[in-house]
Every structure is written in structure tokens, then in C-alpha cells.
Amino acid sequence: xxxxxxxxxxxxxxxxxxxxxxxxxxxxxxxxxxxxxxxxxxxxxxxxxxxxxxxxxxxxxxxxxxxxxxxxxxxxxxxxxxxxxxxxxxxxxxxxxxxxxxxxxxxxxxxxxxxxxxxxxxxxxxxxxxxx
Numbered sequence: 001x002x003x004x005x006x007x008x009x010x011x012x013x014x015x016x017x018x019x020x021x022x023x024x025x026x027x028x029x030x031x032x033x034x035x036x037x038x039x040x041x042x043x044x045x046x047x048x049x050x051x052x053x054x055x056x057x058x059x060x061x062x063x064x065x066x067x068x069x070x071x072x073x074x075x076x077x078x079x080x081x082x083x084x085x086x087x088x089x090x091x092x093x094x095x096x097x098x099x100x101x102x103x104x105x106x107x108x109x110x111x112x113x114x115x116x117x118x119x120x121x122x123x124x125x126x127x128x129x130x131x132x
Contacts, residue, residue, distance in 0.1 A: 004032050004087045009127050011037040011082040014047065015099040021048035025055040037062060037130050039080040060131060080130065084123055092120045 001008060001023040008027055015021060015038055028034040035058045042049045043061060053059045062080030084094035095111035097103050114120070 001027055001085075001087075006088050007033045007035075007086075008088075009035050009086045009124075011080065011084055011127055011130055012099045013039045013041065013079060013081045013083060015042050015052075016046045016048060017099050017101050017104055018048065018051070020099045021051055024052060024057055028055065028057050034058065035131075036060070037080065037082075037127070040064070041079075062130065066132075082126070082130075084127075086120060086123055086127060089124065090117075090120060091115050092123050094123065 001020070004027055008024065010024065015036070024034050024036065036049075036052055037060045038047070038049050039062050041047060049059050049061065064078045083097055083099070084092060086092055092114050093111060095109065097109040097111050103109050
């Protein structure tokens with residue numbers, strides 16, 4: 001996050017880890033364009049959606065109603081369960097790691113970082129779709 005120069009696009013299910021949220025705010029203050037998409041769970045009392053928004057970071061909350069209804073489960077079970085970030089449109093960070101204190105301190109998580117243009121482009125496409 002500290003090395004980003006032009007943009008950071010984040011899609012994460014649950015963001016509660018204040019140091020990561022603060023790093024995004026700091027990047028925004030450096031004039032890096034920061035856009036964050038969160039699942040509605042990140043609007044709870046532990047989530048950092050409001051913290052980011054109050055610092056003028058562009059925060060979008062995933063809208064379950066836009067997802068085609070599943071005849072078995074309905075929309076209540078639809079999560080935006082991604083955990084990825086795209087830095088400067090060239091570097092992708094993805095894996096099982098939720099941006100939470102538990103993930104940071106307790107859980108066994110994984111992360112992959114790649115600059116493979118095809119993979120980054122695939123994630124860019126998904127990020128763009130989520131914004132619609």
C-alpha cells in the first residue's frame with residue numbers, strides 16, 4: 001500500500017484491521033486514487049467502511065439486490081467474498097486473507113502477489129463489474 005503511486009483498488013469481504021484502513025487513508029492523502037468495495041458486513045461496528053469514508057476514501061458497499069436471485073438460496077446468502085487489491089493497475093494481491101485482526105494474528109491464511117498481466121486484467125474486469 002505504501003509503495004502505490006497512482007491507484008489502489010480493493011475488493012475485500014471484511015475490513016476491520018485499522019492499520020490497513022489507515023494505510024489506505026494515507027495513500028489517498030498522497031494523492032493515490034483509492035477505491036474500496038466492501039461486503040455489507042464491513043458496515044458493522046467493527047468494520048472500517050465509515051472510517052474510510054469519513055477520510056474521503058471512495059467506499060462502495062456491495063449491493064446484493066443487483067445479483068440475480070438464486071431460486072434455492074435467494075439473495076440473503078450472496079456475499080462479496082473477494083479478498084484482492086490491485087496496485088497501480090500492474091500488481092495483484094489476492095488470497096484467503098480477510099483484512100481483519102483475526103486473519104492477521106490467528107488464522108492460517110494465504111496470499112499471492114503477481115504482476116502477470118493476464119491475471120491482473122481478469123481481476124480488473126471483476127472489480128469493474130462489482131462497481132456496476
